[in-house]
Amino acid sequence: MSDALVIGAGPAGLMAAEALAAAGWRVVICEARPSPARKFLMAGKSGLNLTKDEPFDAFIQHYDADWLRPMLKAFGPTEVTDWARGLGQEVFCGSTGRVFPKAMKASPLLRAWLGRLGAAGVELRTRWRWAGFEGDRFAFDTPGGQQVLYPKVAVLALGGASWARLGSDAAWVPHLAEKGVTIAPFKPANMGFRVDWSPHMERHFGQPVKGTALIAGALVERGEFVLSARGIEGGGVYAVSRVVRDGAALTLDLLPDRSLEDLMTRLAKGRGKETVANWLRKALRLDPIRIALLQEWGRPLPQGEALARLIKALPVRHAGPRPMDEAISVAGGIARDALSDDLELNALPGVFAAGEMLDWEAPTGGYLLTACLATGWWAGTAAANTR
Template sequence: MTDSAQRPTPHVAIIGGGPAGLMAAEVLALAGVKVELFDAMPSVGRKFLLAGVGGMNITHAEPSEAFLGRYGQRRPELEKLLQDFGATQLREWIHGLGIDTFVGSSGRVFPTDMKAAPLLRAWLKRLREHGVNLHTRSRWLGWNPDGSLRIAGAAGERAVHADAVLLALGGGSWARLGSDGAWMPLLAERGVPLAALQPSNCGFEVAGWSRLFADKFAGAPVKSTAVSIDQQAPRLGEFVVTATGVEGSLIYALSAQIREQINSHGSATIYLDLLPHKSAAQIEALLRKPRGSKSFSNHLRSQLGLDGVRAGLLREL
């Protein structure tokens, strides 16, 4: 009998049933590790399913340099990881689950059916086939003095012993879906240094939307626009006007910079270019054309194509 045959199978407990926890469970199970995953909610992947409501954007098919640039100051830490398992490998992994994907006009990658549930079902089926034990309605309460995990379930609290614990706990953005940040005091008690949870990938309030503008344009997409902040190169894309501010992919891409400016100064200023494909000289020349009896609004529409919410923004700001 070899030494490896005598060695017991390592046992890892994973806390958290979001995508990070599920992916960790798959990697460990494929390596021959006994895996138990615990999640406080009645089912795993709840926030993942919520992402599917908006079409389930999985990743982006843009060139790797642009893709890596999205990680800002964290790029040096993440670049090697993304080279090993980046957007291409993620799509291949999804295809291995029997889910086809496509690249949209914006470069974003989606499942062909634009849904999260089929992908999650296929993923959970694979995990169970590899022996991963999923424990739902099982909230982690910290550690016992002997190092075992305190897990509270419907039948009360129990101790779980494992060779290692992997924490995939999420943030504090969706308490009703399990991301409640309740784990922070548990780690703080053990002397783990923690960074404060901050908003990310989020919308922002705008001071001073008029009632008329908000009532008329809340929910309207602002397409083919460039947004910049802190004299950085503008990003092209689209965002959505809300009743109180702005949200959408273009805003999310800049959310870290906007957040940091708010943290430093109490507010942030972003710059909109509603006509990013026209130079200032071209715009001036078009506006100088005689407008005759047309109103200025009609002149903007006929010469620059500015109407609807984009014309509303021009007046509002």
């Protein structure tokens, strides 16, 4: 018998294990994959965004679940920054308030974290895949055959339903559903959108689109995005993806710093013998990729005032979200009413849950990781207090 069991070795699970070990519990972490925190490492390849340095009232507005408030208050941006520094990782804050480790990658931080957990007596067992319950015990498929554990407390941190190849495959859903735990349906979050491009767009694939504003409902986002053979993706798109997924129309303001009146004046003379591309480049200083988007989604191009209005509100012709397994995160998971305020499962006393298993949603930019760490700490601390 282990004192405490944590299933899942991503950020939420490791943080839960840290909280339990700090309270004196003997902790075993079981991870289905050959190594821990694979999604965390992948996310950090292009720069590990730990959190966002901004006032708490602004920070919490980025979450769709207000019940996370006490958890994020207890373990928010300041605590995440201090935690990283405590692992010997110096951090810096970018111009947008995003906080990164100076090393930029996730691997140095993870190595230091695993070292600290090991020194605290936490045991990590890899290739141990949770196979469900045997009565009130936890069954695992392991390289040595099926094993059964009977912990005093358990924290589940098995991830959501995106990036299955890295471990977040939602295989845990039937195990909890059969115990009466309510699971909200999964939906992709922070995802790109499919676009059926014309052949002339191929030369722009892989290029960033800069200097635009993405408008969806009441949201206006000035972030960049990228064109790919599959569609549109990137930070600017992810920031508006939730409302677009849920039915809001998406438009582009190709020149957000120019007024409609200014554009009308600049376009009033017409293009004469110029090609459309040259005319727009000279009259408005539009770059080739924005001209290509205008021609792709605005054809046939109107003239005069109508063209100016199209430039300020170009409809994005997409074919819906990319598949859920390509999404950075998901909405859905264990429903709030299935949990106590301590993140204990009402149907399974002594079993807690954390991270992307829970039904909440937030944009990229440090918000996802902060909530995973915060809920892991909250669940681990609550589990430790059940003695």
